Amino acid sequence: MPDDFESQLERARPTLMRFAVLQLRDEQSAEDVVQDTLLAALQGREKFAGNAQLKTWLVSILKNKIVDRIRQRSREAPLPSLDEDEGDGDAFDALFAADGHWQEKPAAWGNPEASLQQSRFYDVMELCMKALPENLARVFTMREILEMETEEICKELAISTSNCWVVLYRARMRLRECLQLKWFGDNVGVGTE
Amino acid sequence: MKTCKEVHHLVIEGQDRQLSLMERISVRVHLMMCGACRRFEAQMDFLRQALRRFPGD
Structure with missing residues (x-):
């Protein structure tokens, strides 16, 4: 299967990274939230309604992960x-x-x-x-x-x-x-x- | 009558809070007569559109 779900996720990674780096201003934290997002997407793939755009769905998961990270940060710093x-x-x-x-x-x-x-x-x-x-x-x-x-x-x-x-x-x-x-x-x- | 300086503040605040009825009216009246502030408002709308579409396709 050349175009399976996992490789679609892999292809979306650069876009997600770009988005996350801009928000978090730190490669490492961005890497972490993108990782979490892709994992959540894999685990929740049956929740993905095929009619929505995959990127849009991923970005909405990513946004939540970023908000969590920002919350955690503002408590710490x-x-x-x-x-x-x-x-x-x-x-x-x-x-x-x-x-x-x-x-x-x-x-x-x-x-x-x-x-x-x-x-x-x-x-x-x-x-x-x-x-x-x-x-x-x-x-x-x-x-x-x-x-x-x-x-x-x-x-x-x-x-x-x-x-x-x-x-x-x-x-x-x-x-x-x-x-x-x-x-x-x-x-x-x-x-x- | 509000000045351009006051109106540009309200145009921006309007993106981040609900303006009062009086504020909305005074902005609208000013914009009707002021091309410079209309351009400013268009720039602010543009920024919002652009950011919400980031990172593009």
């Missing part, structure tokens, strides 16, 4: 508090004039599909995600990739809700800045209006 962050809280204020208007009109990023269909786009996004400071990245990936609710994240990480919003704000603004620079900057014309 609490998130550094925001105050220890080198205070870039007002860094984005420079985007605005004193009267509250944009200094520079945000660029038109055009139809997202044009970018989302290019695999190189995800490389750039990965690069930008990895450039986020650890405390921003941890909260942000829980929110956007693991799709947890904000309250849930704050509780998990034992930080205040308003702190959570500040962290998410900074992460989004940094990511936006990075994509503007590294993707949209030299892709003038890609799906723009």
Whole structure:
């Protein structure tokens, strides 16, 4: 049987690793959760409804494993508090004039599909995600990739809700800045209006 | 009338919490009149879409 379940799992491994490394920022932990995921998939293969995409099913298992790992981590090593962050809280204020208007009109990023269909786009996004400071990245990936609710994240990480919003704000603004620079900057014309 | 600076904060917070009715109205009114903030909002929607699809296919 050339295309049995096990070899399908093996083929999905690089994608799962990439996903896990981005969340956990550590090859070894990523290796562990991917291993656990593949094992769980093998043991639970009868739960896999063949009509769903295998990758989607694996990613949903992996997400749970990652959340468990993050929980365990935040008990062992609490998130550094925001105050220890080198205070870039007002860094984005420079985007605005004193009267509250944009200094520079945000660029038109055009139809997202044009970018989302290019695999190189995800490389750039990965690069930008990895450039986020650890405390921003941890909260942000829980929110956007693991799709947890904000309250849930704050509780998990034992930080205040308003702190959570500040962290998410900074992460989004940094990511936006990075994509503007590294993707949209030299892709003038890609799906723009 | 809210400034662009206030509105961009609300656009982002709207992704992480339920905005109040007043907040939603003031954002909507501002966006109707402000192309710059509409672009910003589109960028934020784009980010969310992109992240939820990571790592692509």
